[in-house]
Amino acid sequence: xxxxxxxxxxxxxxxxxxDEADLIARCRADDRGAHDEFYHRFRxxxxxxxxxxxGDRTDLxxxxxxxxxxxxxxxxxxxxxxxxxxxxxxxCVNVALGRIRTRKRRPPPIGVNDLDSAxxxxxxxxxxxxxxxxxxxxxxxxxxYRALELLAPKKRIVLxxxxxxxLDLKEIAYLVDSNPVTVRTRLFYARREFYRIxxxxxxx
Numbered sequence: 725x726x727x728x729x730x731x732x733x734x735x736x737x738x739x740x741x742x743d744e745a746d747l748i749a750r751c752r753a754d755d756r757g758a759h760d761e762f763y764h765r766f767r768x769x770x771x772x773x774x775x776x777x778x779g780d781r782t783d784l785x786x787x788x789x790x791x792x793x794x795x796x797x798x799x800x801x802x803x804x805x806x807x808x809x810x811x812x813x814x815x816c817v818n819v820a821l822g823r824i825r826t827r828k829r830r831p832p833p834i835g836v837n838d839l840d841s842a843x844x845x846x847x848x849x850x851x852x853x854x855x856x857x858x859x860x861x862x863x864x865x866x867x868x869y870r871a872l873e874l875l876a877p878k879k880r881i882v883l884x885x886x887x888x889x890x891l892d893l894k895e896i897a898y899l900v901d902s903n904p905v906t907v908r909t910r911l912f913y914a915r916r917e918f919y920r921i922x923x924x925x926x927x928x
Contacts, residue, residue, distance in 0.1 A: 739765075744808050751799050763792060769809070770816055777820040777884055779869035787823060791815050806898065817881060817899045824877040871921040879914035882907055887915070 739747065750758030770791050775781060794815050802811060868888075872880050878900070885896045893904040893911075900907065 739808065745804075748799055748802060748808065751796070759796070762795075766792075766795075766809075766812055770812065773813055773816040774820055776888070777817065777881070778823060779872065783823070787819055791819050794819070810898070814899045814901075817885070818901075821877055821881055821900075824880060867922065867925055871918050871925065874921055875914055875917060879910055879917065882910045883914040883918055886911055 747758055747762060751762055767788060771784060771788050774787050774791070775784060778784075778787075791812070795812055798815070802808070806814075872884060875883065881900060882896055885891045885899060886893075891899070893907050896902075896907045896911075897904045902910075
């Protein structure tokens with residue numbers, strides 16, 4: 725039921741090392757044009773990442789702005805240990821984790837059509853689907869997010885990143901500021917709990 729999806733780092737966000745260093749330097753110098761370029765280059769990937777993790781568009785614009793505020797404030801301390809897009813993705817994960825912890829209600833079930841309209845990326849739809857298949861995928865998507873919503877925030881994040889985004893333990897450890905051993909343990913319990921919830925949902 726879980727399977728990797730296209731990671732929303734976005735081709736528009738792709739920068740060579742030299743261009744990336746130049747953009748960071750100009751942002752650090754408080755170049756307004758560089759700030760605008762940074763925002764337009766990364767806004768859609770950030771929105772897509774947040775939406776995929778949360779499965780909910782509630783307050784999405786506010787969360788996107790929160791990511792940018794943290795990113796602009798943190799650029800002075802960015803050492804280039806990872807690609808800029810990966811560093812921003814780490815911020816997205818942490819903002820999403822904070823949102824999960826404070827959310828007081830379960831989001832409505834979502835489907836692929838909702839996802840496409842939320843981040844306006846037609847490339848996510850590779851080929852036309854039959855109505856039956858579209859309905860089936862919508863129902864699967866809803867079941868997955870219902871189950872994820874019942875997991876503890878840290879379990880949900882690592883399960884999402886591993887099973888849906890397709891990241892390995894080392895990548896996840898960087899994104900959640902942990903270590904691969906802890907991530908592996910958390911993933912084991914998250915996966916076991918997730919499939920128990922899915923089984924119970926199927927029996928109901």
